[in-house]
Amino acid sequence: MAKIKHNNLLDTVVSVMTNAKESGAIHLYAEGDYMNGRQVQIKGKKLFHFGTTGYLGLEQDERLKQGAIEAIQNYGTEFPLSKSYISHPLYAELESLMTEIYGHPIVITKNSTLGHFGVIPSVVNDGDGVILDHQVHWSLQSAVAPLKLRSVPVEMIRHNNLDMLEDKIKKLQSRCQKIWYMADGMYSMFGDYAPIEELMMLCDKYPQLHIYFDDVHGMSWKGKHGSGYVMSILKKLPDRVILFGTMSKTFGASGAVMVCKDKEIQQRVKNFGGPLTFSVQLEPGSVGAAIASAKIHLSDEIYTLQDELSKRISYFNQCLSQTDLPIIVDNDSPVFYIGAGMPETGFNLMSRLMRLGFYVNIGFFPAVPVKNTGMRITISRHNQKEEIKALTDALAEEFPKALEETGTTLERINFAFGKRTKPTHRSKVRSSKLNLQSFSSITEIETELWNTTVGKNGFYDWNGLRDLEKIMSDQKYREHNNQFYYFVVKDENQKCVFATFVSFGIWKEDMLAPQSVSIALEKIRKDKPYYHTSTCLCLGSMITEGDHLYLCEGSPYWKEAFNLFLDQLEKLEKRLNAQYVILRDFPTKNESIKSFLHKKGFVQVAMPESAVYSNFKWNTQEEYINTLSKRSRKHYRDDIEAYRDQVEIQIQQNLSKTELDKSFQLYQAVKANNIGLNTFSYPYALFEHMNSSPQWEFISLYLKDTERTLAGVMFCYKNSNAIYAPAIVGMDYNYARTYNVYRQLLFQTILRAKDLSQSRIDFGLTAGFEKRKVGAKIVEKCAYIQARDNFALEALDWLRKD
Structure with missing residues (x-):
């Protein structure tokens, strides 16, 4: 069973709140020797207080204060x-x-x-x-x-x-x-x-x-x-x-x-x-x-207080009605929510309001979906008409500036909240030095451009994606059909700054959930196959693994290039009605990307760790063994070398129909036994393509028994850039543990890559513990996710608690 790290909602929340704290939005301290409810002092500046939950202002009533004082004097603290x-x-x-x-x-x-x-x-x-x-x-x-x-x-x-x-x-x-x-x-x-x-x-x-x-x-x-x-x-x-x-x-x-x-x-x-x-x-x-x-x-005074608050609420509603501000819910409660969309827009607007002398709360994940960040404004009896009007004027003046500075629009905010209005504010293009091109097929992109950027990884070089486009279309089942979109950003010198591809299809919402959650869901999916599934716009595809995005971080325009892509991605999300946007397979320790995407409304979640092997500075098998750690050499002797005489390895370019069917069955067995990374099964058409493509080959492991049993197979892709990608594995679990089939296949993968003079092996996700034993380097990976709402996240978290 693959050992992978699963996401804990608390870890995600802590990460987001840390970013909010660094932006000066939360964990602030009030100051001063007294408070009157109307204003609050923060960092030496008095601000009109529009963040209280004491809507009637009774916490400042002298009768309540005196009641508390007398009680303490009579009965102690x-x-x-x-x-x-x-x-x-x-x-x-x-x-x-x-x-x-x-x-x-x-x-x-x-x-x-x-x-x-x-x-x-x-x-x-x-x-x-x-x-x-x-x-x-x-x-x-x-x-x-x-x-x-x-x-x-x-x-x-x-x-x-x-x-x-x-x-x-x-x-x-x-x-x-x-x-x-x-x-x-x-x-x-x-x-x-x-x-x-x-x-x-x-x-x-x-x-x-x-x-x-x-x-x-x-x-x-x-x-x-x-x-x-x-x-x-x-x-x-x-x-x-x-x-x-x-x-x-x-x-x-x-x-x-x-x-x-x-x-x-x-x-x-x-x-x-x-x-x-x-x-x-x-x-x-x-x-x-x-x-x-x-x-x-219990006195009639409460109705007077309620009426005074109601009049302030009505006045604020009246003021807001004369603006274009995106008020998310129209009602008569003392809580108002002005949508900002992306966290960075919310942080920017909050900072502007504080500079002008107003304090409001910011709503952000997990209290609201990550792209539903906004200003949570509360009205109390402490607020007077003049500051209510002044706050409205400040919002109307500063809101467009916050949009402009963070590169977003009112239309995008309304879309994030499911509201449909005509665009009013548009962000300006800050530089004409970049040009984004979008394509609907890899065949529209120069082979060399792709293979020297994104295509240097896995099995998604130019040829691989050309074939994948054909395979993932016109299939019988929804989950086996994907739409592909490609993006390239070049600078004024026609140098590629950014390149990537995304796919649109249906995913299981529990893909990265704990095994117990997926087991419970799979029981339901026997009758309801698409239970807790959603449409997803994803960097890369369901099948591919690795660095799906080429980004020249050395370029002074990398953030602008990324912004151009995110803008196009949001338009795709709107057109396709995607419920999730997932940017996946990023190095966890890339802090610049993490900070950038958090502010753009993406939540970081852990992914299974990845593994690569590139230490080919050896010529013989003995020399390779000596490159391993002492513990890994023992594993080799006990788990691999001890069974070498009982198995036979074949490198096969093509399989017979019987062998291909058997290999597909072995893949399905691995899929069923590794529910920790819960995806839909790959279509049989993919395996048929592997069998006919010169870029794919099979490392097959047979037992030296009377029936010459096929116990395992590694499906390997030879990338145009001398990258070897063992993309899929199949095993017979009747023999997997007895003969350590998986470790045998990993070992043979390294030997085969050496024979082919490959420069690197992209081992892909999961089973890092096993891959480390054969000398692979483990790389922690993460994804950045946006969802329409938090329902699936919270519902699956409840399943996790079972």
């Missing part, structure tokens, strides 16, 4: 004891007030994250199932993860996709007692809402369906007594709904609150709710502030 034993004196009053706000049983929690960790395992039983909206808050998703250890099925749907939700309900209803759908009431990035009324209709249709709402961003600024957005729609809490609100945002204090209609559930959570049982309770100061806020919520 904390009450260090679990609530399971004793609650400090103010808790009873707060619980009474919160019960009055919601009109139903409640449980106070330290915060919403700990609340979810306490409540979800308590209310979801082993016989239940869970369905998540893929944009539901991270804290809730984290609390659901441990349920997998109890064999609770967890499914995920695309954001607010009720058709998909109903399909999942039907899938689970025969094996689950209760089906919990978990969603936000108001979503924190775009400020959009859950379709509450439609969800209640589904509850009527499916008695097993229960709803778990995280309404922490809808709290206080909406609803009777500030009970939140969900309650503003529901009016009364249904039997099968659990609601979470928070006192840590608009409420102005700390803590969170669970609300349910079922007294039995409330007592179950209160009696044994994990961290709610064992964690220290809210500090007296937090409870004192919360009590003061609750009294405001």
Whole structure:
């Protein structure tokens, strides 16, 4: 089994956030001796604050401050004891007030994250199932993860996709007692809402369906007594709904609150709710502030505060309506999202706004898809009309400049967000010294140009791609058909600065996922062969491996050349409706490429390591063995030399129909046993072509038994640049381990390349451990990916947790 490194979502997130930090967008520190909510000081500069989640501004209310002060003076800074034993004196009053706000049983929690960790395992039983909206808050998703250890099925749907939700309900209803759908009431990035009324209709249709709402961003600024957005729609809490609100945002204090209609559930959570049982309770100061806020919520004043905020929201909407800014969701919530598209555009615009005296949040991966970076602007009662108008004017003035400076357009941003509008701003061509040419076939490109740039690798020299174009067309199955596109950028002296090719086809979304994920998916694909597959625009192709891109990084124009290509790639993506764009097989340690592509909206993911061999400074087999390390020489003696008398090696230019069929079967066996790099199988037409092409040959390993069994075959390509590419391997697993067939084939590949006077062997991806034993150099590889949304990434991550 090939040993490959799999991607961990956390690794990808850390990489992206590091880039955001370096750009000055996150991990900032507020300064100053006091705060008033209207402004925040960062790096010595006072900025108007449009990033708060305290929409009503209650965190600066003198009554809340005084409530906290008095509580601390009377009861100390904390009450260090679990609530399971004793609650400090103010808790009873707060619980009474919160019960009055919601009109139903409640449980106070330290915060919403700990609340979810306490409540979800308590209310979801082993016989239940869970369905998540893929944009539901991270804290809730984290609390659901441990349920997998109890064999609770967890499914995920695309954001607010009720058709998909109903399909999942039907899938689970025969094996689950209760089906919990978990969603936000108001979503924190775009400020959009859950379709509450439609969800209640589904509850009527499916008695097993229960709803778990995280309404922490809808709290206080909406609803009777500030009970939140969900309650503003529901009016009364249904039997099968659990609601979470928070006192840590608009409420102005700390803590969170669970609300349910079922007294039995409330007592179950209160009696044994994990961290709610064992964690220290809210500090007296937090409870004192919360009590003061609750009294405001239970008075008519809350409606005055809500109305004041509503007027500011309406005014901002009015100001924005007079601009061309891409507002992603139109609604009446205090959260606005201005699309920027690429991260570098978002970072650029944020920097411009801060220089002009405005602070806004930036939305970026993984909170939003990588090309959905944007300005997350929040409105609060602290914001006055003059600075709201000034922010709008600044956005209208600086947004086109940010587009210009980062080489993008409003049209591209709208496409990234799935919006269709006429282009307004266009980026200027910064230099006339480069010329990009695009082609639909390798036959349109000069052979020498290609073979001295991209074609110096693998089996995608000019001849190889000419044949691949024919093979990957007019095939029976969708996955065996590709469209090829070629790009060449030359400078003013007609020197090639950039060259590459891309292909368009269907890929498995779990190609780089852990083996366990692919095994689970392949079971489903027996009935649904295209389950979790997507159309992909990929550097290189599904079949090829290696350096698919020629880039003259020594040229002062390499970034501009790359930009020209990315612009054309986006047009292709739009025309072909590709769901993924993958730039693959880059050296992991190339920091300049990494930084460049991160800013262009690509997320780096690990790929299986590659291997090359080029140490041909030996003449005899004995001399070659001596080039190996001491440990590798032992492996040679134990795993290769020990079986030499039991196998026969043949170099074959052509195979009989019987031999070719058998070789294809051996390839399929390897494919089935190496699901770690999960791709579609190659078409039989490729192997037929190998058998007729002078550039392909077969290293066949036969057993010296009575039947002369074919136990292994290496399918090798002779590149026009003296590069040997053992591109595909086939093995009979009845004999693979007994005779160390794979190591035998690797060894014979090196001997054959030497006989042919080849300068390098491109061993390709996976099995680096095995290739290292025969002297190959291991090269860490990565890919850079863009996706329309994060659904597949997050859904597969849930499968990984099984």
